[in-house]
Amino acid sequence: xxxxxxxxxxxxxxxxxxxxxxxxxAACLNISLDLYPxxxxxxxxxxxxxxxxxxxCISGKTGINAGEVRYRSRNNGxxxxxxxxxxxxxxxxxxxxxxxxxxxxxxxxxxxxAGANIGERLMGTGSRHYGEIRSQAEQWLERVEIDPCRIxxxxxxxxxxxxxxxxxxxxxxxxxxxxxxxxxxxGLDVSVQAKLLDLLRNITADLGLAVVLVTxxxxxxxxxxxxxxxxxxxxxxxxxxxxxxxxDPHHPYTQLLVSxxxx
Amino acid sequence: xxxxxxNDTEALLSDIAKIENEPGYNHAFLDEQTKRMVRRAILKAxxxxxxxxxxSSREMPMPYGWGTGGIQITASIIGKxxxxxxxxxxADDTTNAVSIRGFFAKMAGVATTxxxxxxxxxxxxxxxxxxxxxxxHTMVYQVPVPEPLRWVEPRETETRKMHAHxxxxxxxxxxxxxxxxxxxxxxxxxxxxxxxxxYIISPSPIPKFDNPKLDMSPALQLFGAGREQRIYAIPPxxxxxxxxFEDYPFEVQKWEDCCGLCGATTSYLDEIILxxxxxxxxxxxxxxxxxxxxxxxxxxxxxxDRISDEQGERNAS
Numbered sequence: 001x002x003x004x005x006x007x008x009x010x011x012x013x014x015x016x017x018x019x020x021x022x023x024x025x026a027a028c029l030n031i032s033l034d035l036y037p038x039x040x041x042x043x044x045x046x047x048x049x050x051x052x053x054x055x056x057c058i059s060g061k062t063g064i065n066a067g068e069v070r071y072r073s074r075n076n077g078x079x080x081x082x083x084x085x086x087x088x089x090x091x092x093x094x095x096x097x098x099x100x101x102x103x104x105x106x107x108x109x110x111x112x113x114a115g116a117n118i119g120e121r122l123m124g125t126g127s128r129h130y131g132e133i134r135s136q137a138e139q140w141l142e143r144v145e146i147d148p149c150r151i152x153x154x155x156x157x158x159x160x161x162x163x164x165x166x167x168x169x170x171x172x173x174x175x176x177x178x179x180x181x182x183x184x185x186x187g188l189d190v191s192v193q194a195k196l197l198d199l200l201r202n203i204t205a206d207l208g209l210a211v212v213l214v215t216x217x218x219x220x221x222x223x224x225x226x227x228x229x230x231x232x233x234x235x236x237x238x239x240x241x242x243x244x245x246x247x248d249p250h251h252p253y254t255q256l257l258v259s260x261x262x263x
Numbered sequence: 264x265x266x267x268x269x270n271d272t273e274a275l276l277s278d279i280a281k282i283e284n285e286p287g288y289n290h291a292f293l294d295e296q297t298k299r300m301v302r303r304a305i306l307k308a309x310x311x312x313x314x315x316x317x318x319s320s321r322e323m324p325m326p327y328g329w330g331t332g333g334i335q336i337t338a339s340i341i342g343k344x345x346x347x348x349x350x351x352x353x354a355d356d357t358t359n360a361v362s363i364r365g366f367f368a369k370m371a372g373v374a375t376t377x378x379x380x381x382x383x384x385x386x387x388x389x390x391x392x393x394x395x396x397x398x399x400h401t402m403v404y405q406v407p408v409p410e411p412l413r414w415v416e417p418r419e420t421e422t423r424k425m426h427a428h429x430x431x432x433x434x435x436x437x438x439x440x441x442x443x444x445x446x447x448x449x450x451x452x453x454x455x456x457x458x459x460x461x462y463i464i465s466p467s468p469i470p471k472f473d474n475p476k477l478d479m480s481p482a483l484q485l486f487g488a489g490r491e492q493r494i495y496a497i498p499p500x501x502x503x504x505x506x507x508f509e510d511y512p513f514e515v516q517k518w519e520d521c522c523g524l525c526g527a528t529t530s531y532l533d534e535i536i537l538x539x540x541x542x543x544x545x546x547x548x549x550x551x552x553x554x555x556x557x558x559x560x561x562x563x564x565x566x567x568d569r570i571s572d573e574q575g576e577r578n579a580s
Contacts, residue, residue, distance in 0.1 A: 086424075086428070087427075087428040090424075090428060090430065091428075094430075094432075109415065109436070111415075112415075112436055112437075112439075112440050113440060113443050113444075115439070115443055116436045116439045116440050116443065119436070119439055120432055120433065120436050121432070122432075123432040123433075123435040123436060123439065124430060124431075124432025124433070125432070128435070128507075128508055128509050129508060129509045129510055130439065130442055130508040130509075130510050130511050131510050133439065134443075151443075152443050152444070
């Protein structure tokens with residue numbers, strides 16, 4: 001069903017043959033992918049395989065040496081992410097995109113309250129009504145299962161899981177269509193991880209969010225992702241639907257990965 | 264309560280003025296190349312209202328935080344015909360104001376005054392005079408932290424980009440935080456303002472009471488930060504808007520009391536504790552304004568308690 005629906009649409013994000021070199025080392029080599037609206041793509045691989053570099057290249061945080069990243073924006077047509085001027089990229093990053101860091105402290109402002117953290121994007125796009133900003137912040141806190149009475153508390157008084165959820169709320173408040181996530185469940189213990197994954201799955205389905213998810217945890221990929229890309233030494237070794245790849249891995253490296261975990 | 268002009272100080276200043284042409288010192292202390300550099304920065308600042316122009320700040324014979332930025336601007340624009348007024352906390356007779364006036368009287372040989380109407384250059388830290396400024400005035404502000412975004416973003420590279428791309432959402436985060444904590448915008452000085460719809464500036468530590476005076480002012484307003492090495496400006500007749508929320512509009516401080524000495528109700532008042540029982544009075548922070556009102560016969564509730572010069576000396580001895 002979903003596959004047929006996708007065929008009718010044009011990709012939200014097109015990555016064509018991008019490469020990124022650090023000296024002689026190819027951190028990413030000739031990687032192409034298409035991401036459709038509402039689709040969740042997991043990039044998996046061991047440490048140092050180039051997952052995070054690829055995410056940074058796609059999201060325009062790092063420059064690339066070859067290739068092209070094109071994003072179909074809501075109002076401004078198709079944008080060449082790396083060819084566009086910096087203000088365009090920065091505007092995208094705080095309106096139509098979101099970026100969830102592994103460490104919530106990288107994605108949150110530590111010295112202001114939870115409400116201000118969520119409201120920042122709204123204020124950045126011209127919202128100037130305190131009451132409205134606050135009520136939206138309350139709604140989003142509720143949505144990510146944080147008690148709205150904690151709206152005036154600083155993020156550092158929150159637990160790790162709550163901080164991560166707050167970071168997600170802060171990203172989602174501007175109604176993005178694409179979210180980049182770098183190991184969103186990385187530093188959390190297993191029960192909190194499960195809860196967060198559940199939340200992510202519901203929210204992404206409700207909002208029809210497209211997600212590029214970097215993880216080394218195949219369990220996370222299996223739970224969340226529609227499609228999966230396996231990376232090794234900066235190259236994509238296998239790609240396909242999540243269940244296909246994980247249940248019937250073809251590439252020896254993928255077989256090794258799958259066999260090394262107890263899922 | 265002693266607010267009369269101290270004749271001894273004036274006499275001292277004019278004595279000092281006589282020794283202006285000391286060998287080895289240039290007019291207004293700075294060498295000509297430095298003044299040229301500062302003037303170029305000022306020109307650029309005036310051309311791009313609100314933009315913080317970097318300049319190579321010099322060491323001055325006073326510590327950072329005492330007005331090294333303002334003093335460099337004043338030194339660069341002051342001519343022999345100028346009349347200088349310096350205020351600190353609104354008053355002309357505070358230590359810093361007196362010594363900066365003395366400095367320029369000695370190093371530039373200019374006339375100094377305490378009267379706003381007579382001055383052509385007014386160097387200030389905390390206040391804008393109560394009197395209406397005119398085109399004849401140039402305001403020079405001493406700024407400690409020129410970057411309004413510093414509170415939310417510690418990286419200079421990042422704040423520069425935020426200014427360049429007008430990414431000013433973070434500035435409202437500060438005001439939001441104020442309302443969330445105090446129920447109102449509690450920022451009462453250094454209140455961020457948008458200059459000509461372009462750059463947001465930190466208007467130095469003036470109270471927000473003075474923010475409306477920045478707007479469409481006929482005087483040229485120059486801001487100098489010595490330690491942070493930045494100069495910015497508001498040209499005459501430029502729109503300056505103080506940031507706010509639709510449901511929490513910008514407002515200035517108000518007092519229920521009037522000035523104890525001159526009875527003024529529309530000026531910025533300082534609170535003065537009178538004794539250990541907590542009795543207090545309010546007085547105008549602008550000493551020149553208060554003085555002139557007293558001389559014109561206005562009286563506040565404490566006007567008769569004023570100590571005259573002679574009494575003051577007797578009490579002291």
